Amino acid sequence: MKHTFLGTGTSHGVPMIGCSCAVCTSTDPRNYRRRSSIYVVTENKHLVFDTPPDFRDQALSFGVGRVDAVFLTHPHADHIYGFDDVRRFSTMQKQHIPVYGQPRTIKQMRKKFDYVDRPSYGFESVPRVKFTDMTEPVSVGNARITPLPVSHGNDPVYGFLIEGDSRRMAYIPDCNGIPETTFRQLQQLDVMILDGLRPKPHPTHFSISECIEQLQKIGAKKSYLTHITHDSDHEQLQKQIGNDITVPWDGLEVAL
Known part of the structure; x- marks a missing residue:
């Protein structure tokens, strides 16, 4: 199993439009953060988790050459509005690509991208996908x-x-609460990637300190935070939190 951080930033991305703060004007490429997404290759299957507005740039920059399935965390703009670029993959692969999400997410996708299901378009004109309500585990090849x-x-x-290649990883990019039923599934992980938005508290995201607390409780072999705002400089944040948890950057590839 290997995964690539396609984007590690929050909804505005970094640099943020109209901002001249030290992070937004930084020359450190690790401070350039596209909207959050990851690309996982396991059991010879290529999986994309969220298609943010930066998805085309992410695919070109970090070598996304195939997509066997797309998984959507939720239908907020910063996680879905690069979805139309999935059509390049369905065109190249000459097949419909399954897209999974909770029922309310799939309902919103059908509404926001209503042209996908119209039969009047040619095969290459729209993303050729199979929207699928996901309420239980699914298999893509031998990956679960x-x-x-x-x-x-x-x-x-x-x-x-x-889960694949005898490895287990979890990805939760937008979160401010983990129910006990979910927490019990986050055991014996090789990788845990969790929302750690900014130093200050936020009503819908874990702050960095809250994220670190959760990551320490989960105890994965490798832990990362993501969905990071311009409030945190990469190098300074890494020094602050120590070496047990990694501050990722766009394009970071991790092989397990």
Whole structure:
């Protein structure tokens, strides 16, 4: 199993439009943060988790050459509005690509991208996908993906447990509460990636200190935070939290 951080930033991305703070104007490429997404290759299957507005740039920058399935955490703009670029993969692969999410997410996808299901378009004109309500684990080849219900403010959203190649990793990019039923599934992980938005508290996201507390409780072999704002400089944040937890950057590839 290997995974690539396609994006590690919050909804505005970093640099943020109209901001001249030290992080937004930094020359450290690790401070350039696209909207959050990951690319996982396991059991010879290529999985994308969220298609943010930066998805085309992410695919070109970090070598996303195939997509066997897409998993969506929730239908907020910063997690879905690069979805149309999935059509390049369905065109190249000459097949419909399954797209999974909780029922409310799939309902919103059908509404926001209503042209996908119209038969009048040619095959290459729209993403050719199979929208699928996900309420239980699904298999993509020999890989197994389990939905992880979590709280994002008042919204119930998903994270995902990904199992393959005798490895286990979990990805929860938007979250401020983990129910006990989900927490019990986050045991004996090789990798845990969790929302750690900013130093100050936020009503719908874990703060960095809250994220660290949760990561320490989970105790994965490798722990990462993501969905990071311009409030944190990469190098300074890494020094602050120590070496047990990694501050990732866009394009970081981790092989397990």
